Amino acid sequence: MKDLQFEARLEAMKEDMPGPKLSRAFNRSWPNYRRWFVHNGLRFRPTYLASRRALRMHMPELLPTYDAVVETAGGGDLEARLLSMWCPPFYMGGCSQAILTGAEPALIRSYEYGPRHLEGLWLASRFNGRRVLAMADRLWGVLDGMNEDGLVVSLSFGGREAEGQGFGIPVVLRYVLEIANTTAEAVEMLRRIPVHMSFSIAVIDRKGKHATVHVNPDRQAEVVERRVSTNHQHGVEWALHAKNTKSVEREAAVEKLLAASPSIESVISGFLRPPVYQTHYGRDCGTLYTAVYRPLDASVELVWPGSVWRQSCANFQEEVRIIRFSDGE
Secondary structure (H helix, E strand, O other), X not given: OOOOEEEEEEXXXXXXXXXXXXXXXXXXXXXXXXXXXXXXXXXXOOOHHHHHHHHHHHOHHHHHHHHHHHHHOOOOHHHHHHHHOEOOOOOOOEEEEEEEOOOOOEEEEEEEEXXXXXXXXXEEEOOOOXXXXXXXXXXXXXXXXXXXXXXXXXXXXXXXXXXOXXXXXXXXXHHHHHHOOOHHHHHHHHHHOOEOOOEEEEEEOOOOXXXXXXXXXXXXXXXXXXXXXXXXXXXXXXXXXXXXXXXXXXXXXXXHHHHHOXXXXXXXHHHXXXXXXXXXXXXXXXXXXXXXXXXHHOEEEEEEOOEEEEEEOOOOOOEEEEEEEEOOO
């Protein structure tokens, strides 16, 4: 059988305020953004005025940054509507998350998606005076990230087909990292901001205070006593998605890792083995990176088998790397 190879480009970029670097990143990704945003018809997307009104109502502190980001993207109507992330199209993926407590708290998260869809922007910014380091989605949204005060957040798709009026979760996580200092503040924000799909949000701060929050478009946000989350919430509701992403198997494997050892290194090792580590890249369900966040020194490592890429809020180095993957089908 032919060995299928895939690769993805990852760029570590430092730009304190939206500017020419972010503009180049947007132009690089715009054809894919646009195709995704209008694929089921532009008439189903909210207007610019409705999108901006929603931001002003729910996350007013974010408006100046939003305006600056839109400007870097050319200031067009379609671009502004996409970047607001108000009621975007449905999308999904697979991720595993583990919160580690103890002397050195940590949050470990693997990201499963298709290499061809990876935006690949690892952005260090200071949009509101606070250093934020995050894996970006739709230019300024956050898949996982931390701020210099040691607050860490990450997301995993909640495994439900429910859809409603709300924000794409990446812009909500951007808001949390820009404004909040603690897990308690982050949870309060996640409770009140509407989202358009279901997600499980993992949160931990420098003091080790942590939470897993289930957010949904049709249910009240719920804080659960869980330190592990994959792609279902209390139970499997979308059986086919859970089966295809091995959500139940990954959850069991990560819970076993946490029960067996509190060591960060041993949990990382488990994340780099099946079933947590997945290689179905041809089906857009392979592990693209595993992020290890350490709130005490505000550092993060991206980890692959045999490779580690470390950055921190205090010392962030710009670099481009090409990551290669072999399909395990």
